[in-house]
Amino acid sequence: MATSGKQRIVVVGGGTGGMSVISALNQWPGREGLDITLIEPSEYHYYQPQWTMVGGGLFPREVTRRPMTDLIPASVNWVNKAVAEFAPGENYVTTVDGDRVDYDYLVVAAGLKLDWDKIEGLPGNLGKHGICSNYSYDSVESTWENIRSLREGTAIFTFPPPPIKCAGAPQKIMYLAEDYFRRHGVRGNIKVAYRCAGDGIFAVKKYADALNAICAARDIDTQFAWKLVAVDAAAREATFEHTKNGERRTERYAMLHVTPPMSAPTFVAQSPLANEAGFVEVDKGTTQHVRYANVFSLGDASSLPTSKTAAAVRAQLPVLVMNLASQMEGRRLTETYDGYSSCPLVTGYGRLILAEFDYDLNPKETFPFDQSKERLSMYLLKKHVLPVIYWRGLIEGKQWPWLMPESHLKAF
Secondary structure, eight states: OOSTTOEEEEEEOOSHHHHHHHHHHHTSTTGGGEEEEEEOOOSEEEOGGGHHHHHTTSSOGGGGEEEHHHHSOTTSEEEOSOEEEEETTTTEEEETTOOEEEOSEEEEOOOOEEOGGGSBTOTTTTTSTTEEOSSOTTTHHHHHHHHHHOOSEEEEEEEOSSOOBSTTHHHHHHHHHHHHHHHTTOGGGEEEEEEESSSSSOSSHHHHHHHHHHHHHTTOEEEESEEEEEEETTTTEEEEEETTTOOEEEEEOSEEEOOOOEEOOHHHHTSTTBOTTSSBOBOTTTOBBSSOTTEEEOSTTBOOOSOBSHHHHHHHHHHHHHHHHHHHTTOOOOOOOOOOEEEEEEEETTEEEEEEEOTTOOBOOSSSSOTTSOBHHHHHIIIIIHHHIIIIIIISOTTTTTTSOGGGTTOO
């Protein structure tokens, strides 16, 4: 439990959600009354939204990662281990080494697990035989290698059944690849194909209409309700299964960009915190657990029914932190998350549609113009401005305390 009379807060996960929480808590008024612990096994933190542009040849992958030691505040206890189990009834967490970490309050931000092995034939072949993916630091460079070397054949881009982090990313790299092929005079020799397990190209109609028009204008073959289930790397063949009738078919490819199936981490899915789908079961407005009042969750591992993006975390963060403060003081939780998420949809080099929306899939746009139109300004925002906001604002916590209403500054 808490030591030296301090409230002990344990944060599980050092990704976007977890790092933003500890940065916010570390700069909150009354910080001296908190004992903050982060449990995270990785040595590096990754800015994954930038991997689209790494795969498109615009940045080296090294700019997307930083050592955890450079990011974790010195006053935060870092347990550099993975979690094995939650015991919310007794208020402690167990690590894979058997260590027990007690808490007064728990924040779970454990992210998603990439299930590469659920695609038959894929393990061991990622980055080889024309198979690539932007969903891994280790494989993202192979995407650019494939794009710039392809001269003919079929380039297939896949989208798995949900859940999926950054659901726009599978098609962003497709648009960049198509643009590159066109600019380098080989587009006429290459078929660009999108095989999506979902029922449509985007959930929000306003942006879906724009994206469908782009695909039609650029002769991109889009087919829906097809999920990748197997690859024959030597033969360069991909097998897809129809999500509704179970039909299977095989297609040849010259390049195959794979977005892997994803799921909640096992230690989350098998814990008392999880719902039937395996995610931390929280109230979609307050981010507080529905059964354990001293547990909160945000980001990809939570049950919050919105897109799993860094922008969503940015909107969830102040709600979680302020409601956590209210819970600690025995006050009513008043802050509500409306499901805001954002997806900067890169549609080519120098072009981007900025999709922003809420739980009801209503556009919730920031700028005073139609964001469903491709714009250079939004592309430059994605390429140059958002990385600075991410590292300096969200991860290093420079947004605090000016982000918070004055009425909350004494929350702790």
